[in-house]
Amino acid sequence: MTRKNKPALLQVRTATLQDVEAISALVRKVYGKMPAYTPGMLQGQISNFPDGQFLVEYEGEIIGYAASFRIDEKTALSAHTWTEITGGGYGSRHDARGPWLYGMEVCVDPDRRRLRIGQRLYDARRDLCERLNLKGIVFGGRMPGLARRKKAYPEPEAYLDAVAARKLNDPVIGFHLRAGFEPIGVLRNYLKSDTASLGHATHMVWRNPYAEEVEGPGGQMHAVKESVRVATVQFQARKVSSFDEFMANIEYFVDVVADYRSDFVVFPELFTLQLLALEERRLNPAESIEALTRYTPHFIERMRDLAVGYNINIIGGSHPTRAEDGDIQNVAYVFLRDGSVHAQEKIHPTPNERHWWNIKGGDRASAIATDCGPVGVLICYDSEFPELARRLVDEGARILFVPFCTDNRQGYLRVRYCSQARAIENQCYVVLSGNVGNLPNVENMDVQYAQSCILTPCDFPFARDGIAAEASENVETVTVADLDLTDLAWAKAQGTVRNLRDRRFDLYKTVWHDGG
DSSP: OOOOOOOOSEEEEEOOGGGHHHHHHHHHHHHTTSOOOOHHHHHHHHHHOGGGOEEEEETTEEEEEEEEEEEOHHHHHSOOOHHHHHTTTTOTTOOTTOSEEEEEEEEEOGGGGGGOHHHHHHHHHHHHHHHTTOSEEEEEEOOTTTGGGTTTOOSHHHHHHHHHTTSSOOHHHHHHHHTTOEEEEEETTSOTTOGGGTTOEEEEEEEOTTOOOOOSSOOOSOSSOOEEEEEEEEEEOOOOSSHHHHHHHHHHHHHHHHHTTOSEEEOOTTGGGGGGGGSSSOOOHHHHHHHHHTTHHHHHHHHHHHHHHTTOEEEOOOEEEEOTTSOEEEEEEEEOTTSOEEEEEOSSOOHHIIIIIOBOOOSOOOOBOOBTBOEEEOOGGGGGOHHHHHHHHHTTOOEEEEEEOOSSHHHHHHHHHHHHHHHHHHTOEEEEEEEESOOTTSTTOSOOOOOOEEEOOSSTTSOTTSEEEEOOTTSOEEEEEEEEHHHHHHHHHHOSOOTTTTOOTTTOOOOOTTOO
């Protein structure tokens, strides 16, 4: 008789971006009406430190999740709040050289509590800590019995001492003590939404008995250097006789940069307005939008084929599109080389776009997962609003793409200077791509000004002036640069300035309507 192997019923593994939707559903189930993680926050946690996010899968269903990141010792062992240390829930304060592992979340399906899911997740964290030779694990733990015993124990420290002395029973503190954690104090006002704990938390620590002191600054942050090659096309407006001719011009540049083995190529904002040159007469703005909308499905199909055929990720500039609800939006389509297509609407239309084209702003900015890590897209004017870039970087984006369309040097420099600021304040790369030339009979393409460029933070691993590469002004050309993503990790951990880590979450934060 042949014996067949059966798959494991339960497994603990690291989370991937493909798990975000399922983890989000679990978190909503666990927390009910309480604030929960948005998909963007979960994407940020996984993107910022993939090795530190664990889940438990039972018969194909995700029933447990634990989020963690590395942090420096001073921050880990000092007083802090949950919002401050977790970067608002995104895990964006992850320090690749940090000697401590910080546990920011453990949640378990309430219907599966007899499978010791919590214990498995804590064990996975402990194994990771030992494998990375970290000093230990630290976190803020709940004390859910505190509110009920407030009269007897008005100070949370007294309550913690009573539980530690076994005079009281607190299920969460008791679990942590049995798991080998020791309390080193109370984190006051740690998480205001935890009313059962009166907003406070136990400051719990587990010290790795196998940790060895390592001489020097801490060694390498990554075993493998991560390098991404990006290309930006400074695209010239030209009269075309057919849609196929327009696409042939695009394919020419995709072919060129693919020969350079580029991972990404970026086209400018509104570069599809060239298709209006096919019309027999000059159209008014409303007619122009209707004409362009007819090309949308063909444009998406052909651009997707180019991405797959040339094995390159294409940031397809932007294309005015009439949405299903009738609104006209300026949409950047991102075509990945696996055949997937993503859309990012322009959030802030310019006054001219609103007036002449009746373009409405989008309502969501999200990082896009690619085979080179998450990236973000800010269409022209969007680069002048720092909140958008910060959210994309919190979600894990290390490269921001800015397709733009400007008609004079003043407009161009607004985009350029703001994009450089986004690179510095978010310690990321920013890639700009603009139109040049003119089409006198096409609205918004009568005159163009651009100097496309690839920008970096201003610190020692990067070019002194923060420019990895730039094109000559107002000529059609391609600009290519190799971007080392490990340099970004170095800058965030020990750069001359550390903008992401040094944010004052105790003073300010950005609140998004979707909870992000």
